[in-house]
Amino acid sequence: MKTIYLSMLLLLFTLTAFSQGRMAPDFVLPDLDGQNYQLSEQIGKGPVFINFWATWCIPCRSEMKKLKKIYKKYHKQGVTFLAISIDDPKTMGKVKSFVNTNRYPFKVLLDTNNDVFKLYQGTNPPLSILIDNDGQIVYTHTGYRKGDEKKVEQKIAELLNEE
Numbered sequence: 001m002k003t004i005y006l007s008m009l010l011l012l013f014t015l016t017a018f019s020q021g022r023m024a025p026d027f028v029l030p031d032l033d034g035q036n037y038q039l040s041e042q043i044g045k046g047p048v049f050i051n052f053w054a055t056w057c058i059p060c061r062s063e064m065k066k067l068k069k070i071y072k073k074y075h076k077q078g079v080t081f082l083a084i085s086i087d088d089p090k091t092m093g094k095v096k097s098f099v100n101t102n103r104y105p106f107k108v109l110l111d112t113n114n115d116v117f118k119l120y121q122g123t124n125p126p127l128s129i130l131i132d133n134d135g136q137i138v139y140t141h142t143g144y145r146k147g148d149e150k151k152v153e154q155k156i157a158e159l160l161n162e163e
Contacts (some may be wrong), residue, residue, distance in 0.1 A: 003130075017046055018162045022082060022136070022137055023047075023136055023137070024037065024039065024120075024129070024131045024135050024136065024137050025116075025119045026038065026039050026040040026045070027039050027115075027116045027121065029109040029110060029116060030109065030110050031083065031108060031109055031110070032095070032096050032099065032108050032110070033105060037082075037107065037109055042080050042139040043131070043132050043133070043134075044077030044133060044134075045078065045080070045133075046077075046079055046080060046133060047078070047080070047130060047131060047132055047133060047156065047159045047160065048079070048080045048082065048128075048130075048131040049079060049080070049081050049082070049128070049129070049130050049131075049152070049156065050082045050084060050120070050128070050129040051063070051064075051067060051081070051082070051083050051084065051106075051113070051126055051127070051128050051129070052084045052086055052116075052117050052120070052122050052125050052126060052127040052128075052129075053083060053084070053085060053086070053125050053126045054085060054086050054087050054091070054125050055085070055087055055091055055094045055095060055098050055157070056087070056091060057125045057126065059125075059126060059143060059144040059145075060125050060126045060144065062144060062146070063126050063128075063144040063148070063149065064083070064104060065100065065102075066149035067081070067083075067106070067149065068102075068103075068104060068105065068106075069149075070149060070153050070156065071105055071106060072105070073153070074153075074156050074157075074160070075105070077160055078160075079156055079160070080107070081105075081106040081107065082103060082106065082107050082108075082109055083099075083106040083107070083108045083109070084108075084109045084110075084111050084116060084117070085110050085111065086111050086112075086114050086117045086122070086125055087110075088112060088114075089110065089112050092110065092112055095108065095110065097115075106114075116145065120140075122142075123125045123142070124142060124143065126142070126144050127140070127141070127142050128140065128142075128152060130152070130155050130156065132159055132162075136142075138155065138159060139152075139155040143150065
């Protein structure tokens, strides 16, 4: 059992390390109103923070509350926040009401087939990605535990200080 656990941790570390330092793959996804959003159109306008989440994911719900506070602090400084739902077609109907009920201010995109989630090497939500002004991935984190949002905020602050 320990061997399996250690192997999974090593794999997770390897995937995370591989993601950071490479160019962010471009994508086009629909938003809640059906309008297409393309990542490359945002690159060069400031940092982009992407959070992959789902309505059925309990850690995602906790993290989204914390990200709302970080959004309020940094979006006026040019940071774009994208919340990409990986709900499948069966649960997709809950996304809009969930976002509206919680008054999430992020741009919400829909990845019903998990194509973009897989492109970013996602295995379990939540997955957070921070992209710099040049389109390079500078931070990734899978999962959420109380306090993880402090690292996200620190990385965003560092990135803004560099630019």
